[in-house]
Amino acid sequence: xxxxxxxxxxxxxxxxxxxxxxxxxxxxxxxxxxxxxxxxxxxxxxxxxxxxxxxxxxxxxxxxxxxxxxxxxxxxxxxxxxxxxxxxxxxxxxxxxxxxxxxxxxxxxx
Amino acid sequence: xxxxxxxxxxxxxxxxxxxxxxxxxxxxxxxxxxxxxxxxxxxxxxxxxxxxxxxxxxxxxxxxxxxxxxxxxxxxxxxxxxxxxxxxxxxxxxxxxxxxxxxxxxxxxxxxxx
Numbered sequence: 001x002x003x004x005x006x007x008x009x010x011x012x013x014x015x016x017x018x019x020x021x022x023x024x025x026x027x028x029x030x031x032x033x034x035x036x037x038x039x040x041x042x043x044x045x046x047x048x049x050x051x052x053x054x055x056x057x058x059x060x061x062x063x064x065x066x067x068x069x070x071x072x073x074x075x076x077x078x079x080x081x082x083x084x085x086x087x088x089x090x091x092x093x094x095x096x097x098x099x100x101x102x103x104x105x106x107x108x109x110x
Numbered sequence: 111x112x113x114x115x116x117x118x119x120x121x122x123x124x125x126x127x128x129x130x131x132x133x134x135x136x137x138x139x140x141x142x143x144x145x146x147x148x149x150x151x152x153x154x155x156x157x158x159x160x161x162x163x164x165x166x167x168x169x170x171x172x173x174x175x176x177x178x179x180x181x182x183x184x185x186x187x188x189x190x191x192x193x194x195x196x197x198x199x200x201x202x203x204x205x206x207x208x209x210x211x212x213x214x215x216x217x218x219x220x221x222x223x224x
Contacts, residue, residue, distance in 0.1 A: 023115045042114075042201070042218055043201065043203075043215035048212065066191070086152055086153075100153050101152050
């Protein structure tokens with residue numbers, strides 16, 4: 001079993017829809033990251049969370065440390081949001097290693 | 111500030127050939143990471159440097175992969191000899207320190223082994 005599980009693996013939405021991507025992890029962490037990867041492009045960090053909730057524009061990320069679960073929400077989705085969204089957790093070890101989920105491929109159709 | 115630079119962006123080689131990738135991190139970033147991302151998977155850490163020292167190379171296939179960061183700035187990752195299963199995107203990332211939460215990723219090198 002992977003240490004970081006994301007769902008769904010693929011998600012197709014219509015422009016304007018509210019989107020939720022989920023991430024569950026099985027290890028103790030010091031922080032959780034949500035990252036965005038466009039096709040052929042590099043990875044961009046969206047959020048780093050250790051508790052509660054963060055909001056940036058139309059993106060909202062929440063984390064429940066007790067349940068070892070995080071969600072990424074996109075409000076009023078747009079075709080330019082189409083990308084792979086990756087959840088990564090940072091362990092508390094001395095090298096602060098990141099462990100990544102497999103990613104969720106989001107396609108937003110106009 | 112300039113981002114993480116990687117070259118080449120694409121490389122096609124035949125199995126058993128050798129290949130090298132180069133990464134120049136953001137200026138002043140002490141920590142450098144090399145990740146392998148196979149299609150449909152999340153990135154997997156191959157090696158982490160702190161300045162010119164190796165912090166973690168536990169998932170680096172040392173029989174064929176090697177990496178160095180001799181002067182603590184730019185880094186090279188080499189595969190010799192390459193196998194079909196090495197086809198992947200090789201991502202380089204850097205952060206100010208190993209404790210720094212944010213890693214900045216380069217555009218990646220897409221390797222195809224035929």
